[in-house]
Amino acid sequence: MSYKAEYIWIDGTEPTALLRSKTKILADGAEPSVWGFDGSSTNQAEGHSSDRVLRPVFTCPDPIRGGTSVLVLCEVEEIDGAPHKSNTRALLRPIAEQFADQESWFGIEQEYTFFKGSRPLGFPEGGFPAPQGPYYCGVGADAIFGREIVELHLDRCLAAGLAISGINAEVMPGQWEFQVGPASPLDVSDHMWIARWLLYRTAEEFGVEATLDAKPARGDWNGAGAHTNFSTKAMREGYEPIITACEALGQDDKPMEHITQYGVGIESRLTGAHETAPWNKYSYGVSNRGASVRIPWQVEVDQKGYIEDRRPNANVDPYVVTRLLVNTCCSALEK
Numbered sequence: 001m002s003y004k005a006e007y008i009w010i011d012g013t014e015p016t017a018l019l020r021s022k023t024k025i026l027a028d029g030a031e032p033s034v035w036g037f038d039g040s041s042t043n044q045a046e047g048h049s050s051d052r053v054l055r056p057v058f059t060c061p062d063p064i065r066g067g068t069s070v071l072v073l074c075e076v077e078e079i080d081g082a083p084h085k086s087n088t089r090a091l092l093r094p095i096a097e098q099f100a101d102q103e104s105w106f107g108i109e110q111e112y113t114f115f116k117g118s119r120p121l122g123f124p125e126g127g128f129p130a131p132q133g134p135y136y137c138g139v140g141a142d143a144i145f146g147r148e149i150v151e152l153h154l155d156r157c158l159a160a161g162l163a164i165s166g167i168n169a170e171v172m173p174g175q176w177e178f179q180v181g182p183a184s185p186l187d188v189s190d191h192m193w194i195a196r197w198l199l200y201r202t203a204e205e206f207g208v209e210a211t212l213d214a215k216p217a218r219g220d221w222n223g224a225g226a227h228t229n230f231s232t233k234a235m236r237e238g239y240e241p242i243i244t245a246c247e248a249l250g251q252d253d254k255p256m257e258h259i260t261q262y263g264v265g266i267e268s269r270l271t272g273a274h275e276t277a278p279w280n281k282y283s284y285g286v287s288n289r290g291a292s293v294r295i296p297w298q299v300e301v302d303q304k305g306y307i308e309d310r311r312p313n314a315n316v317d318p319y320v321v322t323r324l325l326v327n328t329c330c331s332a333l334e335k
């Protein structure tokens with residue numbers, strides 16, 4: 001007997017990487033082994049020397065094929081075993097390891113938008129829907145578009161054993177959110193990439209595209225972000241470390257270092273309107289959805305908990321945002 005393993009990897013497309021996958025049939029009892037692919041077709045190699053290596057790093061049940069089928073997330077390597085330059089997971093590993101004793105947790109809120117053809121799902125042909133208002137956490141066919149896809153995606157994430165923690169409809173028609181976490185930097189990121197793959201794969205069955213575009217509709221419509229909630233053990237136990245982390249994110253060149261790696265099109269979304277802070281001005285505050293970093297009101301009441309970095313775009317690479325936050329905040333907290 002045999003089973004199916006769907007090997008999933010992140011490609012080298014600029015400026016935003018795409019997910020790729022292909023199927024390997026494995027003998028029963030055999031572990032998913034290293035595999036190869038044609039990097040010249042994924043922006044990961046030139047044609048004359050195009051073999052690249054897939055190294056399995058995270059495996060979970062395949063909720064689509066079911067049975068003994070699995071999904072296998074891979075890192076991409078050169079044939080000599082070095083991480084490919086598109087492999088941002090390899091950059092996160094040593095940073096996560098260096099600060100492991102601080103026990104970082106992340107919860108990432110993934111916003112996204114469904115498109116049918118060239119328009120967001122729910123936008124009428126050749127026109128616009130009623131302005132924002134009834135859509136966020138809404139109910140009813142006049143407010144909600146694509147719920148059957150969203151529910152199926154949630155069930156599949158749960159069946160895969162991912163740390164998905166909730167879903168909600170967003171402020172623009174056809175726009176939704178799911179949350180992954182809290183979990184460690186590598187776990188939250190691995191689970192997020194698999195959850196994204198399941199989202200695209202599930203929407204595909206409905207003839208719908210899911211996009212992480214940061215500003216999918218021009219005009220008075222909210223963009224799509226990936227608010228990143230972060231804590232260390234010390235932050236979960238006291239308030240002073242919370243302030244230390246918020247201050248560290250505002251030090252020197254840290255705001256620019258972060259913002260330039262928080263996803264493509266950041267200036268189009270962080271305008272200062274639509275519940276955002278301007279991209280070029282760092283701020284933090286309690287309960288403030290117009291700040292770069294928000295301290296939830298409950299965290300101030302409890303004098304412990306976590307912070308929310310509201311800047312990352314929906315199209316951010318979770319391996320990058322978690323690495324930057326751990327590096328900046330854990331370095332400051334260590335002092």
Ligand code: ADP
Nearest residue numbers: 105106107108165179180181182229230231306
């Ligand atoms: P919002 O009110 O901003 O919409 P959500 O409920 O959508 O917040 O998301 C909050 C996220 O924060 C969830 O993924 C949750 O798991 C995560 N979270 C909760 N507590 C912590 C913590 N101590 N550290 C990191 N993340 C946390």
Ligand code: MN
Nearest residue numbers: 036037038041
């Ligand atoms: Mn071939």
Ligand code: MN
Nearest residue numbers: 109177179227
């Ligand atoms: Mn949310």
Ligand code: MN
Nearest residue numbers: 109111170177
């Ligand atoms: Mn949201």
Ligand code: MN
Nearest residue numbers: 109227308310
């Ligand atoms: Mn949020």
